[in-house]
Amino acid sequence: MLCSDSSRIIPVLPTYQAISLSVISVSFRWADARIDRNSKTIEITVRPGFTDGGTVGDPIPGYAAKTFEELKQMAKRGIEHYWTRDGSRPGGVGAPVDTAKGAFSVTVKADVNAEPMADGFALKELLQKRREWGFIRPDDSTSAGTLSQIVHMAHFWIVERRQTVFEVDAAFEHTAAHEFGHRILGAYGNRDYSWGHKGTSDKYIQKTKKGIQHPAIGEIDLMKYGILSASNRDYWNRSVAAEEDVKGVLWLTRVKFNTEKEND
Numbered sequence: 001m002l003c004s005d006s007s008r009i010i011p012v013l014p015t016y017q018a019i020s021l022s023v024i025s026v027s028f029r030w031a032d033a034r035i036d037r038n039s040k041t042i043e044i045t046v047r048p049g050f051t052d053g054g055t056v057g058d059p060i061p062g063y064a065a066k067t068f069e070e071l072k073q074m075a076k077r078g079i080e081h082y083w084t085r086d087g088s089r090p091g092g093v094g095a096p097v098d099t100a101k102g103a104f105s106v107t108v109k110a111d112v113n114a115e116p117m118a119d120g121f122a123l124k125e126l127l128q129k130r131r132e133w134g135f136i137r138p139d140d141s142t143s144a145g146t147l148s149q150i151v152h153m154a155h156f157w158i159v160e161r162r163q164t165v166f167e168v169d170a171a172f173e174h175t176a177a178h179e180f181g182h183r184i185l186g187a188y189g190n191r192d193y194s195w196g197h198k199g200t201s202d203k204y205i206q207k208t209k210k211g212i213q214h215p216a217i218g219e220i221d222l223m224k225y226g227i228l229s230a231s232n233r234d235y236w237n238r239s240v241a242a243e244e245d246v247k248g249v250l251w252l253t254r255v256k257f258n259t260e261k262e263n264d
């Protein structure tokens with residue numbers, strides 16, 4: 001994945017609304033959060049922007065190319081799955097977030113049809129070999145400005161790797177969560193934090209730094225690069241947005257835990 005970011009200064013205009021004594025609603029430009037302090041739950045709604053990147057290449061025998069609507073639903077599912085930390089995944093992956101007010105279960109919903117949206121991604125179905133000219137890889141998923149796209153690598157997984165539609169879809173959902181994650185990191189962190197995959201990749205050519213490995217057990221940070229000596233399924237099963245990055249979304253929406261009145 002080529003993942004350089006077009007992050008820029010985004011004016012933060014938080015709004016607060018007290019729904020009841022224990023439930024507070026707060027928002028950032030393309031993210032809202034609803035906090036219930038009694039049940040210790042937070043529901044975050046993000047609004048990613050997606051456009052139809054079309055289908056590239058000739059039909060693959062026996063494979064039904066995905067429509068834009070199908071890709072959009074998969075991207076939504078990927079963002080929701082990998083950014084949620086509600087303790088529902090096996091192996092302690094995605095445990096609730098620790099705060100000054102205790103552990104909060106965080107659920108992320110992606111609304112793919114509402115404004116205002118985060119800077120968009122074209123969703124593309126790729127039915128041919130990935131094109132590469134040195135560092136120029138026009139068919140790679142990227143969060144770089146107007147090139148931003150998330151690619152469903154059907155040819156790569158089915159024809160080149162001889163895997164199933166499950167692998168194509170799983171890789172796409174994971175990539176969607178990662179690329180959208182650059183919008184989050186770009187908004188709350190600095191450019192280097194997002195471009196350099198939190199210190200695990202080169203900022204410019206986006207290659208994994210030498211010696212960086214994913215942990216052998218437990219969580220794998222969705223936004224970090226690394227070498228992994230495990231299966232793809234194990235990688236997807238253990239990938240999740242890190243607690244610090246989910247807290248980053250909460251910071252964007254100006255959720256506070258350590259004051260009595262969040263709504264003033």
Ligand SMILES: [Zn+2]
Nearest residue numbers: 001002003178
């Ligand atoms: Zn990336």
